[in-house]
Every structure is written in structure tokens, then in C-alpha cells.
Amino acid sequence: MTIEELKKSGSIIFESISGSRAYGLDTATSDTDIRGVFILPKEQFYSLNYIEQINNETNDIAYYELGKFMELLSKNNPNIMELLNVPDDCILYKHPIFNSIKKEDFLSKLCKNTFANYAFTQIKKARGLNKKIVNPVNKERKSVEDFCYVREDKQSILFKDFVSSKDLNPKYCGLVNLSHMKDCYNLFYSEKLNYNGIAREKANQVCLSSVPKSEKPIALLYFNVDGYSTYCKKYNEYWDWVEKRNDERYKSNISHNKNYDAKNMMHTFRLLHMAKEIGLNKEINVRRNDRDYLLSIKNAEFEYDELVSRAQTLNEVLDTxxxxxxxxxxxxLDFINKLVYEIRNDFYNK
Structure with missing residues (x-):
């Protein structure tokens, strides 16, 4: 089911603007996030076609089936708990049946950990971005050959440097497994025996050749499999990030030169402050009254270590x-199970 099909089905019972616009932290370049709740049509709910969530590719728009929504509420998931107290000007649609889901029945001491854990995840993300900024990966991808080394005398040298120094053509090289030595191979060379080279184009492993027993190896070759695997993972992660990153946000983080993602750090303190307010007042304050302070964090007016120290102090306060x-x-959970049944049954009957 697509979002368009969901909207035509009449199954949505709640829909609202969420994210920065709901928090009152939006700027001119902010996206509009939409979150909602739907009740799967009866025929699908009782079939094998249960759908727990429908969202777009960027997850800016997401709708949760009632069962999934209530499950996340029971775990005090921060993003889901916020939907129980979004400002009235953010609510796009609310079915009367949604009013039976009250925040008092879900707010619990679990919020201390769920909000705080999410907050500290944002700290890790903030620092993780810096690793990508200051350690870019070249677009031209390395090959298996770049992770192959040849033992020569008392040292190992890169395979490419070895063949270059010997004036050898890599396509005339051949490899044979070396018994009892993992990732080590005998390296042969012949312009007449049709060897396969040491790796085919875009391959993830070395390539073996059939070599006559009378042939003598010219060297011992080692393929650094772990190094190649780590590089491939890093390469894919980096260029996937480049493809999907928000360029405006990226340019902002580059410009302030503080080596962290300021938006992630802002959300760290939003979550910690919300956790504090829930513990003290049993209230989920989605629209932030600490807007100026949070935006000063987003504008990178603080050093990373100072913010981490403040966050740790806040976390200790939450314990008390x-x-x-x-x-x-x-x-x-018994109450929640009964509530889910009553809401679903009432919706289907009417």
C-alpha cells in the first residue's frame, strides 16, 4: 500500500506535522515532516497482508498501523510519544476515536532511558559525521590488486610496485593456493601460459590459474582480505552518505568548523530537556520554550566537549x-491490549 492509496482508503485516524516545525525550531530550509496513525482495513488485518508502517523513501512522511503505534507507545518511544501532545496548529486530521489514546496512560519512568538513550545516540551521530567530513573517500574505487603484497627479500611491497619495478605485465601473472597459509599464494609469471592475472575486473577475490608443476614461482603473494573488506564497507558507507546527505546541512556543518553535526547536538538537548519535563511535570512539551538555547546549539556556538559535559550532567540530574x-x-500492557481491541473493533463496526 502506498501513501496515496492509504489516504484514499479512509484508514487514517491521526495525521500531524512533526519534527522541527512542531518543535518550533524550523528555519527557512527545514523540511516538513508528517507522522500519522492508521487502522488497516479489516480484510487486510485478518489476512497475511498485515502492514505495520507506510512511509516515503526519505522517511519524512510515515504512518504507523494502530498495533505498531501502540506497541511503540508502550515502550515510550520518543518520536511516537510526541504525537500525543503535538500543538493544535500542527494537527492535520484527528478522528474522534484517537481521543481515547491518552498520554497519562503511557507516560512512565521508561521515558528516562528512552529519551536519554536516544539523546546520546545523537551525540554519537554528531561526532560520526565529522569522520566523514575530514576523511573523505576517493570516488575512484580501489581494486583487489591494491590490497595484494609481495614478499621480496626481508620486506613486503605492494603488488603493483613489485611488477612495476620488475617491468612485468600483471595480465601475465598467475596465482596458486599455498597450503596451510591463509590468503597466501605462489605468484607465477609467463607470457606464454595464458595465466588469468591475479584478479578480474570488479572482483572481490583474487583469481587462481592453472600452472604446470614444472613452473617455479617468482614470489610469495599475500592478499589482505580484511583490509579490502573494511575499505569496501567504508567506501559504500561514505558514498551512500554523500548521495543522501542534506547539502544545506552539510555546508552549515563545514562552515562552523566545530567538527560535529550541530543539528544532532541540538536534538540531544531537546530530548534531555523533554525527559526532565516529563519526570517533573508529567508533560510532553513538543513546542519548545527553550528555542533560543537550542538554536544557539544548532548554530554551533559551543564546543563539542562542553556540550558533552553538559549532557552528562543533565543525565545525572534525570536519575534523581x-x-x-x-x-x-x-x-x-493489559490495559493497552484491551484499548487496542476496543479502538479497532469500534472502528471496524462503524
């Missing part, structure tokens, strides 16, 4: 707040 909080320990 939640130890003394009157929140329930965790949502009542």
Missing part, C-alpha cells in the same frame, strides 16, 4: 528526578 517521580514504572 525519576527516582522521586510519581510516574508509573511502565505502561499497563
Amino acid at each position: 528526578i525519576y527516582d522521586n517521580s510519581r510516574l508509573i514504572d511502565r505502561p499497563n
Whole structure:
């Protein structure tokens, strides 16, 4: 089911603007995120075609089936909990049946960990971006040959340097497994015996050749498989990130030269502050009254280490707040199961 088909089905029971526009932290370049809840048509729910979530490619628009939505609520998932208290000006549609889902039945001491853990995940993401910024990966991809080394005298040299120094053509090289020595091969050379070279184009492994027993190897070759695998993973991750990154956000992070993703750090403190407010007041304050402070973080007005220290202090404060909080320990699953049944049954019958 596509988003367009979902909207035509009449199954949506809640839809709202979320993200930065709901927090009051949006700027001129901010995207508009949409989150919603739907009840799968009865025929699909009772068949093998259960769908728990429908979203677009960038996940800016996402709708959760009632069962999945309530499951995430029962775990106090931060992004889902916010939907229970989004500002009225962000609500695009609310079916009366959605009113039976009340935040008081879900707010619990689980929020301390779910919000804080998510917050510290943002810190890791903030620093992780820097690794990509300062360690770019060349677009021209390395080959297996770039991770092959030849033992010569008392040292190892890159295969490409070896053949160059000997004035050898790589296509006339051949490899044969060397018993009891992992990733090591005897290297042969002949312009007459039709060897296969050491690797085919775009291959992920070395290429073996059939070599007459009378032939003598010219050297011992080692293929650094782990090094090649690590490089391939890094290459794919980097260029996937380049393809999908938000260029405006990337340019902003480059310009402030603080070596962290300022937007991730902003969300760290938004989440920690929300966790504190939930513990003290049993309220989910989606629209932020600390907007100026959060935007100053987004504008990279602080050093990374200072922000990490502040976040750790806030996290320690949460321990005391939640130890003394009157929140329930965790949502009542028996109540939630009954509520899900009643909502679904009522929706299908009407």
C-alpha cells in the first residue's frame, strides 16, 4: 500500500506535522515532516497482508498501523510519544476515536532511558559525521590488486610496485593456493601460459590459474582480505552518505568548523530537556520554550566537549528526578491490549 492509496482508503485516524516545525525550531530550509496513525482495513488485518508502517523513501512522511503505534507507545518511544501532545496548529486530521489514546496512560519512568538513550545516540551521530567530513573517500574505487603484497627479500611491497619495478605485465601473472597459509599464494609469471592475472575486473577475490608443476614461482603473494573488506564497507558507507546527505546541512556543518553535526547536538538537548519535563511535570512539551538555547546549539556556538559535559550532567540530574517521580514504572500492557481491541473493533463496526 502506498501513501496515496492509504489516504484514499479512509484508514487514517491521526495525521500531524512533526519534527522541527512542531518543535518550533524550523528555519527557512527545514523540511516538513508528517507522522500519522492508521487502522488497516479489516480484510487486510485478518489476512497475511498485515502492514505495520507506510512511509516515503526519505522517511519524512510515515504512518504507523494502530498495533505498531501502540506497541511503540508502550515502550515510550520518543518520536511516537510526541504525537500525543503535538500543538493544535500542527494537527492535520484527528478522528474522534484517537481521543481515547491518552498520554497519562503511557507516560512512565521508561521515558528516562528512552529519551536519554536516544539523546546520546545523537551525540554519537554528531561526532560520526565529522569522520566523514575530514576523511573523505576517493570516488575512484580501489581494486583487489591494491590490497595484494609481495614478499621480496626481508620486506613486503605492494603488488603493483613489485611488477612495476620488475617491468612485468600483471595480465601475465598467475596465482596458486599455498597450503596451510591463509590468503597466501605462489605468484607465477609467463607470457606464454595464458595465466588469468591475479584478479578480474570488479572482483572481490583474487583469481587462481592453472600452472604446470614444472613452473617455479617468482614470489610469495599475500592478499589482505580484511583490509579490502573494511575499505569496501567504508567506501559504500561514505558514498551512500554523500548521495543522501542534506547539502544545506552539510555546508552549515563545514562552515562552523566545530567538527560535529550541530543539528544532532541540538536534538540531544531537546530530548534531555523533554525527559526532565516529563519526570517533573508529567508533560510532553513538543513546542519548545527553550528555542533560543537550542538554536544557539544548532548554530554551533559551543564546543563539542562542553556540550558533552553538559549532557552528562543533565543525565545525572534525570536519575534523581525519576527516582522521586510519581510516574508509573511502565505502561499497563493489559490495559493497552484491551484499548487496542476496543479502538479497532469500534472502528471496524462503524
